[in-house]
Amino acid sequence: MDLDAYVAAHSHSWARLEQLVRQRRRTGAEADELVDRYQQVATHLSVVRTSAPDAQLVAYLSSLLGRARISMLAARVPSWRGVAHFFSDRFPAALYRLRWWWLACLAGNVVVTGVMMAWLAGNPSVEQNLLDPQAVQQLVNSDFETYYSENAAGAFAAHVWLNNTWVSALCIALGILGLPVIWLLFQNIANLAIVGSIMMRHDRGEVFWGLILPHGLLELTCVFVAGGVGLRLFWSWVEPRGVTRATAIAREGRTAVTVALGLGVVLAISGAIEAFVTPSPLPTWARIAIGILAELTFLAYVFVIGRAAVARGGTGDIGAELLEDRVSTQA
Incomplete structure (x- = not known):
């Protein structure tokens, strides 16, 4: 796999996830997007680890996913449902x-x-x-x-x-x-x-x-x-x-x-x-x-x-x- 080409194709998704993670307040649509982007980037990390395990990129994506996961959990509000x-x-x-x-x-x-x-x-x-x-x-x-x-x-x-x-x-x-x-x-x-x-x-x-x-x-x-x-x-x-x-x-x-x-x-x-x-x-x-x-x-x-x-x-x-x-x- 051409790692540079893969980064160029998906870096916008990573940047968008970074932006959503940094936001203190999110709309309902943005919260849904955060989950979708999280799943996309998790897939990207899996591909990178399997096909072109660049240590620096793996560390970056892992850190980004960790922060996104914390954001998603923090946004969960206990409900009667x-x-x-x-x-x-x-x-x-x-x-x-x-x-x-x-x-x-x-x-x-x-x-x-x-x-x-x-x-x-x-x-x-x-x-x-x-x-x-x-x-x-x-x-x-x-x-x-x-x-x-x-x-x-x-x-x-x-x-x-x-x-x-x-x-x-x-x-x-x-x-x-x-x-x-x-x-x-x-x-x-x-x-x-x-x-x-x-x-x-x-x-x-x-x-x-x-x-x-x-x-x-x-x-x-x-x-x-x-x-x-x-x-x-x-x-x-x-x-x-x-x-x-x-x-x-x-x-x-x-x-x-x-x-x-x-x-x-x-x-x-x-x-x-x-x-x-x-x-x-x-x-x-x-x-x-x-x-x-x-x-x-x-x-x-x-x-x-x-x-x-x-x-x-x-x-x-x-x-x-x-x-x-x-x-x-x-x-």
């Missing part, structure tokens, strides 16, 4: 695409919890090593039940939401390392198994399940979703599946951020249930029914709306318009 798209397409698509990871995580943790509770119930001596008799009696007779009502409901909901969001965020953030996720999940279910076995061994199983199930079904599902997504992030660099490890990690990392943001909202719902429904004077069956309804609603959201979103091409990753320079910036 964007929020609606996130919850109707991007978030459910991510949940559905990664369903086997978090369903396996959920099933594994439920089995381990059940085994731990059965073993602890059959080995009461372990209980004595964990808590002294006075602490056990206090837990069984008052502490477990009053935990849900000793603070104002609004403040308690916020506290629960922050705690659960933090645990879920850690599962996702530490997912790249693998083992820390397993440890976090084990700590979470170990506490549940210990308290549950103590309550049931002292004939307080009805109280335990009546207080755990209303909010726990949805809350624990969210934690297991986070754990499964974190483990998928770990597996993306173990087995990148035909792409570079950097590409696989970047793709799954962006999807993990999508899940983390969406789970923040779902955990707010489970936190509200824990603060307002769990300690309410409603009959136990009614409180558990609310918990089951919340869980079934979430599963329907994943397997109906999420499946439809994936069928439309959704993956949970960010929009393609934000990734236009992936080819043009490869080394």
Whole structure:
């Protein structure tokens, strides 16, 4: 390729993109032109890198594209349409695409919890090593039940939401390392198994399940979703599946951020249930029914709306318009 001729043919497009990037205010037509010019120049850079890799020209075009991309992102204003798209397409698509990871995580943790509770119930001596008799009696007779009502409901909901969001965020953030996720999940279910076995061994199983199930079904599902997504992030660099490890990690990392943001909202719902429904004077069956309804609603959201979103091409990753320079910036 004649590099001089190529520069002469396209330098006006580069100059126009420079001009649009420098402008502080743009009309709607100019904003659209900025996107079009950005895509054109990204193509030009790809051609130059492939056919006549001049270092100075490559550096100039890369810098220009970087500044243009920042300009486009800065011009994006969050809208209700964007929020609606996130919850109707991007978030459910991510949940559905990664369903086997978090369903396996959920099933594994439920089995381990059940085994731990059965073993602890059959080995009461372990209980004595964990808590002294006075602490056990206090837990069984008052502490477990009053935990849900000793603070104002609004403040308690916020506290629960922050705690659960933090645990879920850690599962996702530490997912790249693998083992820390397993440890976090084990700590979470170990506490549940210990308290549950103590309550049931002292004939307080009805109280335990009546207080755990209303909010726990949805809350624990969210934690297991986070754990499964974190483990998928770990597996993306173990087995990148035909792409570079950097590409696989970047793709799954962006999807993990999508899940983390969406789970923040779902955990707010489970936190509200824990603060307002769990300690309410409603009959136990009614409180558990609310918990089951919340869980079934979430599963329907994943397997109906999420499946439809994936069928439309959704993956949970960010929009393609934000990734236009992936080819043009490869080394």
